[in-house]
Amino acid sequence: MLSQASSIEFGEIQERTGLSKSALSKHLTQLTDAGYLSEEPFVFQGRSRLMLALTPAGREAYLAHKEALKALLEDQG
Amino acid sequence: METQRSGPTPEEARRALDAAEQEEQATINRPVPAWYFPSLALTAFTIAGSNAIEGLGVPMRILQVALIVLLAAGMGAIAGVVSVREPAYQGVRVPWGKVCAGGLAAGAVPIAAILLDDALGSWVWLVAGAILAAGILAVGIPYQRRHRGA
Numbered sequence: 035m036l037s038q039a040s041s042i043e044f045g046e047i048q049e050r051t052g053l054s055k056s057a058l059s060k061h062l063t064q065l066t067d068a069g070y071l072s073e074e075p076f077v078f079q080g081r082s083r084l085m086l087a088l089t090p091a092g093r094e095a096y097l098a099h100k101e102a103l104k105a106l107l108e109d110q111g
Numbered sequence: 112m113e114t115q116r117s118g119p120t121p122e123e124a125r126r127a128l129d130a131a132e133q134e135e136q137a138t139i140n141r142p143v144p145a146w147y148f149p150s151l152a153l154t155a156f157t158i159a160g161s162n163a164i165e166g167l168g169v170p171m172r173i174l175q176v177a178l179i180v181l182l183a184a185g186m187g188a189i190a191g192v193v194s195v196r197e198p199a200y201q202g203v204r205v206p207w208g209k210v211c212a213g214g215l216a217a218g219a220v221p222i223a224a225i226l227l228d229d230a231l232g233s234w235v236w237l238v239a240g241a242i243l244a245a246g247i248l249a250v251g252i253p254y255q256r257r258h259r260g261a
Contacts (some may be wrong), residue, residue, distance in 0.1 A: 035134045050134075100131060103124040110121040 037096050041074065041087035062086060070095055143193045148251025152244035154186045159221060159240030163233045213250065217243060 035050065036042055048058050058093040065071040070092030088096065119127065158179050167175065224239035 065251045100128065103119070103128050106118065106124045107121055107128070 035084065036071075036088045037093060040086075041085040043078075044084040044086060047086065065092065143251075143255060145255070147189065147193055149257060150189065150209075151186060151251070152247040153218075154182045155243040155247055156240035158182050159224065160237050161242055162224070162228075162236035163240075165233050210236055213246075217246065 035049065038089055044058070044062075047062075048055060051058060053061070062071060062073075066073060070089055072089050074087070074088050076085055161175055161179060164175070220239045220242050224235045227235045
């Protein structure tokens, strides 16, 4: 989902993935540590929130992963 | 001897691609509708440009003021709706510094028109309206393109 948006709020990712807050945090921390995600805290309607965005490296990695999957299917097809 | 699989099976790859496609379709970031910035530009031009009309009687002037108030309220309402939306990432997010700088620049245009009206003529309001409209489009169109392509 992050590939289609400049950034998405943590709460929405959690809602859409159905993951618990701690499980999602763990995944996102790994991606952030790998340089694939950037985090930006902000306040919206009086609540502290966290925006997440793909970094250029993350976007590149995502696209490369998709291409690899497509190549795998083409090889089989 | 058993070989160890190092990557996904074709079925797993297909499922992963389908899931990715579904997520991409479900996440189309539209910070503002396509008509937002053009309508703001048109409204700003109409409000400022209407001051260039001379020789209006009192009833028409009242009508003009009513129209300006209506357009200004509409512009404020539209700006408010697209700026405060859920989920938050879909709204227009601009740093306050830029908002203040843009507001000051936009405010300077009608002030200049007021100051120049008597000396140069009421046509300066048309120019002011055009400058405001062009400014809105100059900021808005790149903003929308940047987010649409993200």
